[in-house]
Amino acid sequence: MPRIHVLDDHLINRIAAGEVVERPASVVKELVENSLDASARAIDVALEDGGRRRIVVSDDGQGMDRDDALLALERHATSKLAAFEDLDAIATLGFRGEALPSIAAVSRFRLRTVPGAGAGTEIEVRAGRIGAVREIAGAHGTSVEVGSLFVNVPARRKFLKAAPTELSHAVRTVGQYAIAHPEVRFRLTHDGRGLLDAPPARDLAERVAQIHGREPASKLIPFDARSGGVAVRGFAGRPVDASPRRDTQHLFVNGRAVTDRVLSHAIVEAYGNTAPRGSFPAIILFVELDPAQVDVNVHPRKSEVRFARASQVHDAVRDAVASALASTLAVPRLAELRPEPAAWSAPASTVAALGRALEHFDAGEPSRAYRATAAPPVAAAVPRGLLDPDSPAAAQGRRATPLAQYRESYIVAQDAEGILLVDQHVAHERVLFERYLAAAETDDVPVQRLLFPVTVELRSDEMIVAEAEIEEFRRLGVVYEPFGGHTIRIDAVPAFAKEVAPDRLLRGLLGEAGKTRSAATGVAELRRVLVTSASCQAAIKVNYALTREGMQQLLDDLFLTQNPTTCPHGRPILFRLTLEEIERAFRRR
Ligand code: ADP
Ligand code: MG
Numbered sequence: 098m099p100r101i102h103v104l105d106d107h108l109i110n111r112i113a114a115g116e117v118v119e120r121p122a123s124v125v126k127e128l129v130e131n132s133l134d135a136s137a138r139a140i141d142v143a144l145e146d147g148g149r150r151r152i153v154v155s156d157d158g159q160g161m162d163r164d165d166a167l168l169a170l171e172r173h174a175t176s177k178l179a180a181f182e183d184l185d186a187i188a189t190l191g192f193r194g195e196a197l198p199s200i201a202a203v204s205r206f207r208l209r210t211v212p213g214a215g216a217g218t219e220i221e222v223r224a225g226r227i228g229a230v231r232e233i234a235g236a237h238g239t240s241v242e243v244g245s246l247f248v249n250v251p252a253r254r255k256f257l258k259a260a261p262t263e264l265s266h267a268v269r270t271v272g273q274y275a276i277a278h279p280e281v282r283f284r285l286t287h288d289g290r291g292l293l294d295a296p297p298a299r300d301l302a303e304r305v306a307q308i309h310g311r312e313p314a315s316k317l318i319p320f321d322a323r324s325g326g327v328a329v330r331g332f333a334g335r336p337v338d339a340s341p342r343r344d345t346q347h348l349f350v351n352g353r354a355v356t357d358r359v360l361s362h363a364i365v366e367a368y369g370n371t372a373p374r375g376s377f378p379a380i381i382l383f384v385e386l387d388p389a390q391v392d393v394n395v396h397p398r399k400s401e402v403r404f405a406r407a408s409q410v411h412d413a414v415r416d417a418v419a420s421a422l423a424s425t426l427a428v429p430r431l432a433e434l435r436p437e438p439a440a441w442s443a444p445a446s447t448v449a450a451l452g453r454a455l456e457h458f459d460a461g462e463p464s465r466a467y468r469a470t471a472a473p474p475v476a477a478a479v480p481r482g483l484l485d486p487d488s489p490a491a492a493q494g495r496r497a498t499p500l501a502q503y504r505e506s507y508i509v510a511q512d513a514e515g516i517l518l519v520d521q522h523v524a525h526e527r528v529l530f531e532r533y534l535a536a537a538e539t540d541d542v543p544v545q546r547l548l549f550p551v552t553v554e555l556r557s558d559e560m561i562v563a564e565a566e567i568e569e570f571r572r573l574g575v576v577y578e579p580f581g582g583h584t585i586r587i588d589a590v591p592a593f594a595k596e597v598a599p600d601r602l603l604r605g606l607l608g609e610a611g612k613t614r615s616a617a618t619g620v621a622e623l624r625r626v627l628v629t630s631a632s633c634q635a636a637i638k639v640n641y642a643l644t645r646e647g648m649q650q651l652l653d654d655l656f657l658t659q660n661p662t663t664c665p666h667g668r669p670i671l672f673r674l675t676l677e678e679i680e681r682a683f684r685r686r
Contacts, residue, residue: 106172107225110195110202111250117199120257121148121246122266124200126354128241129274130190131197132156135239138297139282140274146288147260148246148267155240160212163230166220170208170227172198190353190399197241201225203253205244213237224249268292272308273347273354276381279304305332305381309345313338317379320421327386327410329417334379336422336663337429339372345379350391350402352383357402360384363411367418370530370625370665380418384410419659427662428517428673497656499648506639508648515675521651522639523664528654529593529632530665533573537624542574543592551587552580553600559607560585566610569620573627575603594635606630629665 118124132140135158145151175194202225211217217235221228247254264287275283279298298304306314317332348360364380372378392403404410497512508519536542560583574591587599594602606627613626655661664670680686
């Protein structure tokens, strides 16, 4: 058995490289971070063969003198941390002092750097061993060239993907830092071709347009909020624009690009059931908080963080994003609605259940409120007096006024920006969904005891679900008891759904629950599915006359929901014909 010995630095660097350097994009990330830490105003990234052959990152930052340049290539050499306490409040992107030596250990590496005053230095490193050191001249700044990545780590080199894949990761990395630093010029070339040239931008919005294009950027909704020491700002994509790819999601904590479950979860919650399943709304999120409240030293690639007060950060993010989604900016225009959104994939069962539900049951209690049979539906313009300036919706500047009901199915309304067309069924469904879910979360669902309990004979698969999920159903206000054999007795239903035949309601819910059992998906997902299904069943349908007051009430209720633009299945609820579009159509513009 050989004796234990301490590994030499060269070997240590190669091992560290295994963690720090995964692919060309990780090299780009480390080098761009170093340039930003060196206060660069312009950063150029040049790649060849997706970065597999060569990566060059050049900046006009403060540069290094000869001694520092040599030291920078040593392991754990950093200018960014001095004392133990510094680690608790890191304000720079780097701090571990291992990126340069790690990258140099697995590539053909060249560092050229010129400080503000004095001579510059060029250092070549071949697979971790320092070679030629030369004096150079030039403007201050640093250029790092990384050739033949993983030249001496064949196992890693084998795992590199084809150039286009590696390139797309690197492009994303550059885009991400460009968004985090609108004031810095970013350029990216690949095999000599320019892919990105983002001159210093006035603000975040302009930079987002440079990176993602003017059109998509113009549809993003800004948010900016602060709560208890946590500042949250950025842009949220509209649910209707959600894409099946995640690459328009950028999360930053104190300027550092991160992946983080707490933040991701907050975003998912903010969107609720508004974006179609399996699709990702665009989001650019900056969280700013006291560096002492966040640990960035969790992972060698520094892409993960840990929050001291995770739930505070979570809620601040959720609320900020949700407020953006509730804004009228989230309402899509007619031209933007695809007849069949590619990303929309409500499970076929839900669609079927929706169809079934619509065929059969009667209007529920809340529908009555909208209907108020005394007054006939209106088609005339609404007198000003009808606008109640004290309504909560009006107070939030989000009021829409009904003008008419079209085919007893769609509400025609106007708001500050144009004409709205609202699908009354899905609008009501959204309102019920949010109220019902909130009540269920606090175990506070108002129930209607049945004067005459209803017994239902179930199939065995339904019976299994009914028995297993009896507690969750009770929480949702659907109260039943086994009644011998395959029969159960329904004693109470949620008050809002009391007009739905209880057996039909329960069967519909059991069908959904059979596909989404709490054991497999967690109770939260099951609850959402059931709440969605019950809301759909109880919501007013199309071909249902509404009074003007009823329409106003529904619109007000809708605009107070977290997301008035898409229903819990991800279908659009409303769209807007803007005044500008109208004027264009009539050639008034
Ligand atoms: P870290 O960034 O964690 O300190 P690195 O290995 O990435 O570790 O860099 C080591 C040191 O080299 C940095 O602390 C910094 O002082 C210096 N350095 C690296 N890149 C640059 C650059 N582009 N401009 C100026 N100094 C740099
Ligand atoms: Mg660094």
